[in-house]
Amino acid sequence: MLKRKVDVAIIGTGTAGMGAYREARKHTDSIALIEGGHYGTTCARVGCMPSKLLIAAAEAAHGAKHAGVFGLNVPTVEPDGAAVLDRVKRERDRFVGFVVEDVDDFDDSHKIRGYARFLDAHRLQIDNGLEITADRIIIATGSRPFIPEVLEGAGKRLLINDDVFELEHLPQSLLVVGTGVIGLELGQALSRLNVDVTMLSRNESIGGIADSEIRKIAADTFQSEFDLVLHAEVLAAKETLSGVQVTYRTPGGIVHTVVVDYVLAATGRIPNTDKLGLGKTGIALDTRGAPVFDRLTMQTSASHIFIAGDANNELPLLHEASDEGRIAGSNAGTFPSVKPGHRRAGLGVVFSDPQIASVGRRAHELMPHTFITGKVSFHNQGRSRVMAKNQGMLKVYADQHKGTLLGAEMFGPAAEHIGHLLAWAVQQSLTVHEILGMPFYHPVVEEGVRTAFRDASEKLKETQLKEVPHAVA
Numbered sequence: 188m189l190k191r192k193v194d195v196a197i198i199g200t201g202t203a204g205m206g207a208y209r210e211a212r213k214h215t216d217s218i219a220l221i222e223g224g225h226y227g228t229t230c231a232r233v234g235c236m237p238s239k240l241l242i243a244a245a246e247a248a249h250g251a252k253h254a255g256v257f258g259l260n261v262p263t264v265e266p267d268g269a270a271v272l273d274r275v276k277r278e279r280d281r282f283v284g285f286v287v288e289d290v291d292d293f294d295d296s297h298k299i300r301g302y303a304r305f306l307d308a309h310r311l312q313i314d315n316g317l318e319i320t321a322d323r324i325i326i327a328t329g330s331r332p333f334i335p336e337v338l339e340g341a342g343k344r345l346l347i348n349d350d351v352f353e354l355e356h357l358p359q360s361l362l363v364v365g366t367g368v369i370g371l372e373l374g375q376a377l378s379r380l381n382v383d384v385t386m387l388s389r390n391e392s393i394g395g396i397a398d399s400e401i402r403k404i405a406a407d408t409f410q411s412e413f414d415l416v417l418h419a420e421v422l423a424a425k426e427t428l429s430g431v432q433v434t435y436r437t438p439g440g441i442v443h444t445v446v447v448d449y450v451l452a453a454t455g456r457i458p459n460t461d462k463l464g465l466g467k468t469g470i471a472l473d474t475r476g477a478p479v480f481d482r483l484t485m486q487t488s489a490s491h492i493f494i495a496g497d498a499n500n501e502l503p504l505l506h507e508a509s510d511e512g513r514i515a516g517s518n519a520g521t522f523p524s525v526k527p528g529h530r531r532a533g534l535g536v537v538f539s540d541p542q543i544a545s546v547g548r549r550a551h552e553l554m555p556h557t558f559i560t561g562k563v564s565f566h567n568q569g570r571s572r573v574m575a576k577n578q579g580m581l582k583v584y585a586d587q588h589k590g591t592l593l594g595a596e597m598f599g600p601a602a603e604h605i606g607h608l609l610a611w612a613v614q615q616s617l618t619v620h621e622i623l624g625m626p627f628y629h630p631v632v633e634e635g636v637r638t639a640f641r642d643a644s645e646k647l648k649e650t651q652l653k654e655v656p657h658a659v660a
């Protein structure tokens with residue numbers, strides 16, 4: 188058996204693994220970078236980038252179909268599914284190529300092809316026969332789609348997001364199970380490209396929206412565009428000669444049966460840690476079987492083992508994985524000296540239309556009676572109406588005593604951009620008063636943001652007035 192000893196072993200070459208490698212290499216040249224699958228990130232290959240390419244095509248088609256509101260006559264819009272998917276693949280491969288080029292620039296002597304599993308807290312067995320002993324180990328193995336057992340009967344007609352981007356032609360019909368980020372983005376995009384889409388949610392959840400009022404607005408908006416069914420339970424899926432027969436139940440015990448070309452499982456992702464043999468490391472695991480870790484140092488309960496990116500099952504976002512990889516790599520490189528890394532204000536975006544954004548802490552994550560809420564509807568917001576994108580709502584949450592912005596949630600136009608502005612404000616601990624002192628041009632969607640903060644300002648004044656008698660007493 189071949190054996191090798193290194194200072195740092197990194198399992199995985201996705202966003203987190205690549206970031207960890209670059210940082211670790213600043214401190215040591217004794218590194219093993221282990222990869223059993225494709226080089227490159229989930230985002231570039233099957234996630235963020237190909238999905239946005241599909242969404243871009245869908246938005247172009249949707250805009251042309253609804254140009255009548257502006258007095259423009261577009262007689263017909265006929266998506267060429269093969270051409271749409273061809274562009275998605277070509278541009279996707281271009282993005283992947285850039286990532287692979289980065290890995291190609293890594294030192295070949297550091298790269299090891301194969302899947303790893305722990306023999307103990309310091310030793311890794313690679314399936315190519317190599318045994319690696321490492322002083323420090325970084326787990327950056329990413330995640331994969333979760334497929335419920337009830338959908339397995341769909342056989343070859345069952346898709347995950349990876350598969351959508353490999354289709355040669357758009358299907359005529361599709362059942363999407365799950366209304367999270369993946370389901371909502373891909374389902375709406377395919378619907379706008381003339382695919383007959385039915386989307387099922389097992390509860391009222393839509394795009395991760397926590398606020399019930401905003402969630403209701405989103406549900407009504409999406410249900411006006413495609414068949415969105417809430418509180419639906421899939422009972423069975425069976426592959427047929429020409430498609431998939433799916434049976435599901437809705438509230439009141441009503442059972443429905445549909446036949447579609449494909450079923451898309453958009454039912455969440457699970458970390459790729461289940462085959463690593465974590466039990467042999469002695470590290471503490473949470474109730475889901477994921478390693479317990481310090482999010483500032485990325486250390487597990489075994490101080491020399493770090494975990495970063497989707498593998499830790501916390502925040503499956505590229506920018507978070509990048510930060511976590513850098514922190515883990517730096518601390519593994521300087522171990523036993525470790526330092527807390529810089530973590531950014533929370534920011535999440537769903538590229539549906541309207542878009543969804545969550546910033547910092549949302550209402551359900553805050554202690555009751557410690558914050559005030561400012562809100563705005565975009566129904567009558569000037570620039571939004573000009574663009575005929577006047578749907579949605581923004582809510583901002585601020586400390587009821589200091590007025591510091593704590594977080595926000597939004598469903599509406601330009602949420603990807605407004606979300607960034609609000610996240611910057613949260614990270615800078617800006618107050619409602621300070622934000623209202625910032626420039627707001629006219630006419631822009633951001634004027635709606637100002638309206639929300641004006642509402643928050645009034646709420647703060649009301650709170651302070653109520654507290655005055657107590658202060659005097």
